[in-house]
Amino acid sequence: MTEKLRRYEDWARACMHVRCGLCRENCPAYGQMKLDSYSAKGKVTMLYHWLEGSLEPSEKMAERVFACTSCGLCDIACGYPQSEAIQEMKIALFDAGIFPSAQYSRISEHTRRAGNPYGETPETGQQLLKAIPEASAENAEYLLFFGCTEIYRGAPQRESVLKILRSAGIPFKTPSENICCGSPVYRVGDLEQATIQAKSVQSMVKNIGIDQVIASCSGCYRTLSHDYSTLLRTDPGFRTIHTVQLIDRLIKEGTIRMRRMNAKVTYHDPCHLGRHSGIYEEPREILRSIPGVSFVEMEWNRKFSRCCGAGGGLRSARGEDAIEIASRRVKEAEETGASLLVTACPFCLRNLEDGAKSIGSSIKVCAIESLVANLIE
Amino acid sequence: MNKLDKLHDQLERIVGPEYVTFELCDRLVYSKDYSIEGFAGNYTPDIVVKPGSTDEVAAIVRIAIELDIPIYTWGGGTSMSGNPLAVQHGIVLDMKRMNRIIEVDPENLTITAEAGSTMAAVQAAAQKHGVFFTHQPESCLSSTIGGALSCMGISIFSAKYGYVYDQALGIEVVLGTGEKLEIGGKSYLSVPSHNLLNLFLGAEGTLGIITKAILKVYPIPQHRDHLSFGFPNITMAMAACKRIHAAGCWPETVYAFDKRSLAQYMERAKTPIPEDVKMAILFGCSGDQDMVNASMKSIAACCTELHGHILPDELTHSWWNSVNINRDTFDQSNFALSHTEYEPDLIDACVPLSKFQEYSDFCDELKAEFGWIDIDFGAFIVASPRGPIPFAIYFSVPIDTRLSAEAEKWFAFKERMYRKALALGGSISDVNGVGLRSAPWIREQLGTAWTFLTRIKSLVDPKNILNRGQRGFDQ
Numbered sequence: 001m002t003e004k005l006r007r008y009e010d011w012a013r014a015c016m017h018v019r020c021g022l023c024r025e026n027c028p029a030y031g032q033m034k035l036d037s038y039s040a041k042g043k044v045t046m047l048y049h050w051l052e053g054s055l056e057p058s059e060k061m062a063e064r065v066f067a068c069t070s071c072g073l074c075d076i077a078c079g080y081p082q083s084e085a086i087q088e089m090k091i092a093l094f095d096a097g098i099f100p101s102a103q104y105s106r107i108s109e110h111t112r113r114a115g116n117p118y119g120e121t122p123e124t125g126q127q128l129l130k131a132i133p134e135a136s137a138e139n140a141e142y143l144l145f146f147g148c149t150e151i152y153r154g155a156p157q158r159e160s161v162l163k164i165l166r167s168a169g170i171p172f173k174t175p176s177e178n179i180c181c182g183s184p185v186y187r188v189g190d191l192e193q194a195t196i197q198a199k200s201v202q203s204m205v206k207n208i209g210i211d212q213v214i215a216s217c218s219g220c221y222r223t224l225s226h227d228y229s230t231l232l233r234t235d236p237g238f239r240t241i242h243t244v245q246l247i248d249r250l251i252k253e254g255t256i257r258m259r260r261m262n263a264k265v266t267y268h269d270p271c272h273l274g275r276h277s278g279i280y281e282e283p284r285e286i287l288r289s290i291p292g293v294s295f296v297e298m299e300w301n302r303k304f305s306r307c308c309g310a311g312g313g314l315r316s317a318r319g320e321d322a323i324e325i326a327s328r329r330v331k332e333a334e335e336t337g338a339s340l341l342v343t344a345c346p347f348c349l350r351n352l353e354d355g356a357k358s359i360g361s362s363i364k365v366c367a368i369e370s371l372v373a374n375l376i377e
Numbered sequence: 378m379n380k381l382d383k384l385h386d387q388l389e390r391i392v393g394p395e396y397v398t399f400e401l402c403d404r405l406v407y408s409k410d411y412s413i414e415g416f417a418g419n420y421t422p423d424i425v426v427k428p429g430s431t432d433e434v435a436a437i438v439r440i441a442i443e444l445d446i447p448i449y450t451w452g453g454g455t456s457m458s459g460n461p462l463a464v465q466h467g468i469v470l471d472m473k474r475m476n477r478i479i480e481v482d483p484e485n486l487t488i489t490a491e492a493g494s495t496m497a498a499v500q501a502a503a504q505k506h507g508v509f510f511t512h513q514p515e516s517c518l519s520s521t522i523g524g525a526l527s528c529m530g531i532s533i534f535s536a537k538y539g540y541v542y543d544q545a546l547g548i549e550v551v552l553g554t555g556e557k558l559e560i561g562g563k564s565y566l567s568v569p570s571h572n573l574l575n576l577f578l579g580a581e582g583t584l585g586i587i588t589k590a591i592l593k594v595y596p597i598p599q600h601r602d603h604l605s606f607g608f609p610n611i612t613m614a615m616a617a618c619k620r621i622h623a624a625g626c627w628p629e630t631v632y633a634f635d636k637r638s639l640a641q642y643m644e645r646a647k648t649p650i651p652e653d654v655k656m657a658i659l660f661g662c663s664g665d666q667d668m669v670n671a672s673m674k675s676i677a678a679c680c681t682e683l684h685g686h687i688l689p690d691e692l693t694h695s696w697w698n699s700v701n702i703n704r705d706t707f708d709q710s711n712f713a714l715s716h717t718e719y720e721p722d723l724i725d726a727c728v729p730l731s732k733f734q735e736y737s738d739f740c741d742e743l744k745a746e747f748g749w750i751d752i753d754f755g756a757f758i759v760a761s762p763r764g765p766i767p768f769a770i771y772f773s774v775p776i777d778t779r780l781s782a783e784a785e786k787w788f789a790f791k792e793r794m795y796r797k798a799l800a801l802g803g804s805i806s807d808v809n810g811v812g813l814r815s816a817p818w819i820r821e822q823l824g825t826a827w828t829f830l831t832r833i834k835s836l837v838d839p840k841n842i843l844n845r846g847q848r849g850f851d852q
């Protein structure tokens with residue numbers, strides 16, 4: 001069971017040597033669950049003892065490991081990308097059938113059964129996608145890939161993205177079937193199903209015959225652009241860009257112009273887009289280019305940005321904890337004096353909205369695409 | 378019901394079930410600190426508890442007395458000498474939940490915080506109110522006020538502001554009897570009788586559990602600048618520091634590293650180090666720009682006078698970045714990356730200033746005698762708290778603990794080094810605590826004062842509940 005984990009033995013030993021704990025205070029899982037074992041230091045300690053044979057994996061251990069939102073903030077502190085080792089621990093635990101709760105395994109069951117992590121009837125998604133006029137577009141240059149959250153939980157964002165692309169005259173097509181990118185199952189350790197999803201998306205894109213994909217979900221974006229080469233063990237054969245990259249370009253080219261909006265605005269970097277993919281400047285450039293906007297940073301931003309708490313299956317499995325983590329991020333946003341908290345991921349958006357609601361915050365949480373779409377002249 | 382079950386029950390009643398754990402996967406996190414000692418024995422506690430208030434701490438101590446179970450107090454667990462390890466298992470008392478900043482008082486230049494607050498949090502709170510909390514060890518993001526006050530640590534700003542214990546004006550402490558004491562206060566001179574603070578500062582949790590501290594803060598200096606110089610040997614480097622002192626400069630940072638240590642700190646930045654550097658010193662000055670400029674000029678002149686040569690700006694910047702680890706710079710830490718192959722441990726003894734070179738030469742000879750030919754050790758010299766003149770030299774010894782004989786060799790090597798320090802008129806420990814590493818030689822150094830110390834221990838901790846088996850007590 002520990003065969004693949006051996007790759008991380010050196011990292012675990014380095015951690016056992018220094019015990020610096022620099023990964024602890026900013027870890028969303030530690031911040032919420034309060035025990036050191038929830039931090040990367042804790043999980044890497046478990047990995048070390050697991051490999052040494054002095055700790056048998058258990059449900060309790062899985063509870064700690066699976067609480068990792070995969071935010072990657074510990075990697076910045078450590079120097080070793082320990083979140084990668086933690087991801088591998090999830091896979092090993094999944095393969096051994098050791099889960100903290102049914103809530104985690106449900107993500108995998110739903111995807112295996114219905115093709116999406118929410119367990120929604122796939123026909124609903126299919127109908128919705130087929131109804132988009134661009135589903136039958138021809139001679140398109142871009143394929144707009146909608147993720148499951150946008151399809152089943154994020155109608156406004158979906159419509160906003162469509163509005164922006166249409167008004168900028170981008171030649172794009174949308175797929176007519178919903179295939180989950182595989183991110184949710186991958187993050188709960190189901191490598192097998194994640195690979196199946198990756199293969200399905202790859203062949204769908206190939207059949208459509210377009211090699212430039214646009215994603216507005218940061219989770220999909222990271223998975224398509226970074227994880228597919230690992231999952232497929234080869235280049236997926238297409239290039240993916242995130243909507244913020246496209247919108248930024250369209251604004252700079254003068255293709256998109258926006259009306260004035262007098263507001264103080266702050267931005268939450270989705271972990272998948274910022275830390276994992278290095279896309280920090282484009283969303284900020286977009287916000288700064290809106291006439292009347294005064295852009296302010298939260299204390300923890302860019303690669304130091306704190307996680308909203310939704311990732312790694314935490315929102316699905318431990319919703320209350322995820323929302324409480326989000327509420328702390330919302331409080332940080334409030335401290336800037338901003339009236340608008342903007343983000344670039346439908347998953348972060350939902351969690352931050354719920355976080356704001358849970359503490360009665362007056363800050364408005366909004367997707368960058370929706371903001372732009374509303375202001376387009 | 379057995380004793381541990383009873384303990385579990387009672388602890389849950391005191392702090393609530395979510396703050397007590399019996400799980401092995403939780404307990405293992407507390408079984409090792411930086412030191413090799415942590416690998417050499419099994420120090421896994423039986424139970425971990427996280428109190429939320431001083432009253433809860435006192436209640437836990439009373440339960441521990443009743444059941445005769447030792448308590449090991451943990452802050453960030455970043456100590457380097459095996460100090461918080463649960464020698465006799467029992468309870469780990471994790472203080473990190475007690476992390477409230479109680480008051481920042483810029484007018485009186487004080488900050489009051491609970492002992493589980495991290496240094497970084499205390500610094501940030503001070504900064505928000507326009508004042509500067511100066512204790513910033515490289516571990517400041519994770520180590521706590523209680524841990525720092527218990528370990529006598531140094532900070533990157535120590536040369537100007539002193540040790541962490543120089544920052545303490547008052548503490549609240551729970552004794553091994555469960556009683557609560559408050560010593561000192563907000564006034565800068567608050568010692569109505571003997572300075573009882575000193576009993577608990579640096580005691581590494583063996584005499585009481587610090588629950589709250591009133592600390593000094595300073596006006597924020599507006600500018601900060603750095604320079605670094607290479608020297609042919611330690612003697613010259615030390616002479617330059619004395620010369621700088623005579624010149625009237627009062628830098629805030631004076632760190633001297635040998636080449637091996639520098640390389641360790643350049644692990645992330647990969648900044649090249651000039652070939653001929655034997656001992657290098659990083660100087661940092663702060664204040665108004667004209668003062669900083671004048672100090673830097675004077676430091677440069679003093680170093681040049683004593684055969685120092687200025688090191689490239691790139692190296693100076695990387696060096697400063699690698700030791701200035703805080704909330705917005707923690708991506709610069711080299712610790713994990715530079716400690717993969719081997720487990721580092723420290724020879725943490727203090728010798729008189731004039732013996733630094735001799736002690737370092739002895740270390741080199743002994744290293745060869747032990748057959749460690751291909752391994753470089755690192756030497757560190759730090760200044761605090763009397764301006765630019767260094768006070769401590771210590772060595773980092775990289776050991777491959779996967780080879781069982783190596784750890785044994787390390788213990789033998791350490792003994793020879795400590796005996797040499799005593800023979801040179803030195804002392805057992807300086808900046809990294811006593812803990813398990815240095816404990817075996819404490820009695821020898823203290824002589825009759827040891828008996829006196831054990832009497833104090835039995836007064837404040839009659840049942841020997843606090844960090845039992847640590848620091849040479851009851852061995």
Ligand SMILES: Cc1cc2nc3c(=O)[nH]c(=O)nc-3n(C[C@H](O)[C@H](O)[C@H](O)COP(=O)(O)OP(=O)(O)OC[C@H]3O[C@@H](n4cnc5c(N)ncnc54)[C@H](O)[C@@H]3O)c2cc1C
Nearest residue numbers: 452453454455456460514515521523524525530531582587
């Ligand atoms: C990466 C790294 C860098 C470091 N850099 C520095 C540096 O620059 N300067 C420096 O001085 N040190 C440094 N250290 C050593 C260490 O960080 C310090 O000694 C620190 O002050 C320990 O604090 P802690 O909260 O982690 O204490 P712990 O390790 O948890 O405990 C240390 C000791 O204090 C006791 N203790 C803890 N809390 C309390 C309390 N509330 N009441 C009573 N006793 C208590 C414990 O029982 C133990 O004996 C470094 C360590 C690491 C791993």
Ligand code: SF4
Nearest residue numbers: 027068069071072074
């Ligand atoms: S990836 Fe994020 S949640 Fe996971 S251990 Fe690291 S800091 Fe914590």
Ligand code: SF4
Nearest residue numbers: 015021023041078713
């Ligand atoms: S930052 Fe890395 S080495 Fe340090 S405690 Fe965390 S995982 Fe371990």
